[in-house]
Amino acid sequence: MFTTRPELVGTHGMVASTHWLASSAGMAVLEAGGNAFDAAVAAGFVLQVVEPHLNGPGGEVPVVFSAVGESAPRVLCGQGVAPAGATTEHYTGLGLDLVPGSGLLAATVPGAWDGWLTLLRDYGTKSLREVLDYAIGYARDGFPLLERVSGTISTVADLFRDHWTTSAAQWMPGGRVPEPGTRFRNPKLADTWEWLLAAGEAAGGDREAQIEAARRAWSQGFVAAQVDEFCRGEFRDDSGRDHAGVLTGADMAGWEATYEDAVTADFGDWTVAKCGAWSQGPVLLQQLRLLEGFADRLSYVDGKPTAQTIHLAVECAKLAFADREAWYGDTGDVPLDVLLSREYADLRRKLVDENASLELRPGSPGSARPVLAEHIRRGPSALADLSGAVGEPTVGPTGTTKGDTVHVDVVDRWGNLVSATPSGGWLQSSPTIPSLGFCLGSRAQMFWLDKGLPNSLAPGKRPRTTLSPSLALRDGLPAMAFGTPGGDQQDQWQLGFWLAHTAGGLNLQQSIDAPLWHTNAFPSSFYPRAWTPGEVVVESRVGAEAIADLRERGHSVVDAGEWTLGRMSAVARDSRDGLLRAAANPRGAQGYAVGR
Known part of the structure; x- marks a missing residue:
C-alpha cells in the first residue's frame, strides 16, 4: 500500500515525536550513551521551546513507561493539582458557572519540570545539564518558528496588545506577529533554566543531588516566588473580565510528581497500558x-x-x-x-x-x-x-484552546520504552510571566463547578485531563509506545x-x-x-x-x-x-x- 515514508528499523535506538528538532535532540542523547529516559527528557524540554503554542514549562506531563528490570509498566504523573484557593465557592462567587479556559484562574500547579526531573533522577543516567542544554540552546540562539505558532499569535494578537502586554512583549517583538520560518528566541526562558541549573550544580557533583536541588529551586525558590507574585495581578480571561489567580508559591512547594501502576487490559496476545x-x-x-x-x-x-x-x-x-x-x-x-x-x-x-x-x-x-x-x-x-x-x-481570540499538546516516544537498545504527552502552559491561554519567559497552564478548565461529580473542582485534586500516552505489551513483553x-x-x-x-x-x-x-x-x-x-x-x-x-x-x-x-x-x-x-x-x- 501507499506510505509516505519508510518505517524505520534498527538496533541502537529510536525517537519519534511531533517535531523534528525534539526527535533529533533525543537521538543525540541516545548516541551519547544515554537511555530512553534521558532521551525523552531532552526531547520534552526541546518541545517546550519549539512548540510553545502546544506546551511549555508551566504545563504538565504524564508518562507511561516500561523499564528494564521492572515487571510491569508504570505511570509518572506530572499533572499538577488544583491550588488550595481553587474552591467552587471562589469561582461561583465571581459569577462563573464554568472555570474559564484562559487566564490565571485556570492554572493548576505546574507539573512538567518536576515530572521530567523525577523521571530523570530515578531512571535516567545523564546529568540535568546534559539533557537540558539542547532546549537552552534553542531558546537562547533561536529556532525556526512554525507556521502554526505564528498563526496562533496572530489569532490572539489583539488580546496580547490590549490585555496581556507581557505576552505581547515576548511573542510580538516590535509589536508585530513574527513571520513563519523566521528565527525566534526566548532568552528569558534560557535565563530561567540556567538559573535552575546553577542552583542544582551548587549542590555538588552528585547527579541525583543536583537534580534534587534543581527541583527545590523551582518549587521553593525563584520560580515559585515569581509565579506567586504574578498570580496576584488581574488579567482578562474567557469570562470577558479581569481576574487574579489563586495559585501560590505554597501550592508549588507542597506538590511533587508521583508514580503509580498503569491501568492495563488484555486483548488476545496484546496488553495495553494507560494512565x-x-x-x-x-x-x-x-x-x-x-x-x-x-x-x-x-x-x-x-x-x-x-x-x-x-x-x-x-x-x-x-x-x-x-x-x-x-x-x-x-x-x-x-x-x-x-x-x-x-x-x-x-x-x-x-x-x-x-x-x-x-x-x-x-x-x-x-x-x-x-x-x-x-x-x-x-x-x-x-x-x-x-x-x-x-x-x-x-484557538479562539480570547485564548481558548481546544485539543492541543505534543508527544514523544522513545525505545533504546536495552529495551526501555517511554511514551509521554506533555501539554499545557500554552503561550495563547495565559499571560507570560516576564521574569521567567513562560506562562502558566489552564488545565483547571477540565473541572466542573457542579458538586458531587467525579471531576468536580476541589483543592489538591487533579483535573481529569485528556492527555493519554500509551504503551503496549505483546505476550507479556514490552513491545510498543505510541500516542x-x-x-x-x-x-x-x-x-x-x-x-x-x-x-x-x-x-x-x-x-x-x-x-x-x-x-x-x-x-x-x-x-x-x-x-x-x-x-x-x-x-x-x-x-x-x-x-x-x-x-x-x-x-x-x-x-x-x-x-x-x-x-x-x-x-x-x-x-x-x-x-x-x-x-x-x-x-x-x-x-x-x-x-x-
Missing part, C-alpha cells in the same frame, strides 16, 4: 473492549478502514466517552474494574446497531446511576468557534492507529498514514464544553463510497480533507530479535522519527 481515570486513558481500553465483540467485522482494504469499521468504532467511542464523562475523575472510587470488564462491555455493546446514535448514553456499572453536570443536562451548545474541530487545535496530541480526539486517533496495526496488519508507518476519523458526539473537556450529536469527522481518503455509507447510517459526516487528523508517533521493539522500529506523522510536515 488512570484522572486522565481519559482508560477510555481507549473501553473502546477496545467494546470492539472485541465486533472483531470479525473490522477490516481494512488497501490500507483504508471500511465504512463498517468506522461506524462500529464511532458508536463504541460514544459509549466509552459517555462513561468517561459520568465516571472518570481523580477519586478513589472510579469503578474501572467494572468499566473495563467483558461483562459490562457485553451489556453496553447491545446498544450498537447499524444506525448512528444521537444521544449521550453513560452506563450504570454495578447498577450505580450516572450523574452528569448541569451544563451537560441542558444539552449541547452550538458554539461555532469551538464545536466541530476537525484536526489541529482550535498523539489532540485533546478529546487522542484516544480516538490512537484507536484508528491500533486497528490499522492489529486488525489491518499494517506496519507502524502505514498505520499512522492510514485515514483517521473521530466523533464530536460527547461533551468537550475544554471550555465551553460544547458537543455535536451525530457528528463524525473523517479524512476524505476513506473514500466517497465510505462517506456516503456513513451518511446513510445517520452520521453527520464532516470531510476534514485528505491529511488533517492526528499527529501520531510510535516506536516498537520486537522481543524475538531485538529489532527496533519507529514511525511519525506526515500530516503538517512536522512530525519526525529518527533512529539507527
Whole structure:
C-alpha cells in the first residue's frame, strides 16, 4: 500500500515525536550513551521551546513507561493539582458557572519540570545539564518558528496588545506577529533554566543531588516566588473580565510528581497500558473492549478502514466517552474494574446497531446511576468557534484552546520504552510571566463547578485531563509506545492507529498514514464544553463510497480533507530479535522519527 515514508528499523535506538528538532535532540542523547529516559527528557524540554503554542514549562506531563528490570509498566504523573484557593465557592462567587479556559484562574500547579526531573533522577543516567542544554540552546540562539505558532499569535494578537502586554512583549517583538520560518528566541526562558541549573550544580557533583536541588529551586525558590507574585495581578480571561489567580508559591512547594501502576487490559496476545481515570486513558481500553465483540467485522482494504469499521468504532467511542464523562475523575472510587470488564462491555455493546446514535448514553456499572453536570443536562451548545474541530487545535481570540499538546516516544537498545504527552502552559491561554519567559497552564478548565461529580473542582485534586500516552505489551513483553496530541480526539486517533496495526496488519508507518476519523458526539473537556450529536469527522481518503455509507447510517459526516487528523508517533521493539522500529506523522510536515 501507499506510505509516505519508510518505517524505520534498527538496533541502537529510536525517537519519534511531533517535531523534528525534539526527535533529533533525543537521538543525540541516545548516541551519547544515554537511555530512553534521558532521551525523552531532552526531547520534552526541546518541545517546550519549539512548540510553545502546544506546551511549555508551566504545563504538565504524564508518562507511561516500561523499564528494564521492572515487571510491569508504570505511570509518572506530572499533572499538577488544583491550588488550595481553587474552591467552587471562589469561582461561583465571581459569577462563573464554568472555570474559564484562559487566564490565571485556570492554572493548576505546574507539573512538567518536576515530572521530567523525577523521571530523570530515578531512571535516567545523564546529568540535568546534559539533557537540558539542547532546549537552552534553542531558546537562547533561536529556532525556526512554525507556521502554526505564528498563526496562533496572530489569532490572539489583539488580546496580547490590549490585555496581556507581557505576552505581547515576548511573542510580538516590535509589536508585530513574527513571520513563519523566521528565527525566534526566548532568552528569558534560557535565563530561567540556567538559573535552575546553577542552583542544582551548587549542590555538588552528585547527579541525583543536583537534580534534587534543581527541583527545590523551582518549587521553593525563584520560580515559585515569581509565579506567586504574578498570580496576584488581574488579567482578562474567557469570562470577558479581569481576574487574579489563586495559585501560590505554597501550592508549588507542597506538590511533587508521583508514580503509580498503569491501568492495563488484555486483548488476545496484546496488553495495553494507560494512565488512570484522572486522565481519559482508560477510555481507549473501553473502546477496545467494546470492539472485541465486533472483531470479525473490522477490516481494512488497501490500507483504508471500511465504512463498517468506522461506524462500529464511532458508536463504541460514544459509549466509552459517555462513561468517561459520568465516571472518570481523580477519586478513589472510579469503578474501572467494572468499566473495563467483558461483562459490562457485553451489556453496553447491545446498544450498537447499524444506525448512528444521537444521544449521550453513560452506563450504570454495578447498577450505580450516572450523574452528569448541569451544563451537560441542558444539552449541547452550538458554539461555532469551538464545536466541530476537525484536526489541529482550535484557538479562539480570547485564548481558548481546544485539543492541543505534543508527544514523544522513545525505545533504546536495552529495551526501555517511554511514551509521554506533555501539554499545557500554552503561550495563547495565559499571560507570560516576564521574569521567567513562560506562562502558566489552564488545565483547571477540565473541572466542573457542579458538586458531587467525579471531576468536580476541589483543592489538591487533579483535573481529569485528556492527555493519554500509551504503551503496549505483546505476550507479556514490552513491545510498543505510541500516542498523539489532540485533546478529546487522542484516544480516538490512537484507536484508528491500533486497528490499522492489529486488525489491518499494517506496519507502524502505514498505520499512522492510514485515514483517521473521530466523533464530536460527547461533551468537550475544554471550555465551553460544547458537543455535536451525530457528528463524525473523517479524512476524505476513506473514500466517497465510505462517506456516503456513513451518511446513510445517520452520521453527520464532516470531510476534514485528505491529511488533517492526528499527529501520531510510535516506536516498537520486537522481543524475538531485538529489532527496533519507529514511525511519525506526515500530516503538517512536522512530525519526525529518527533512529539507527
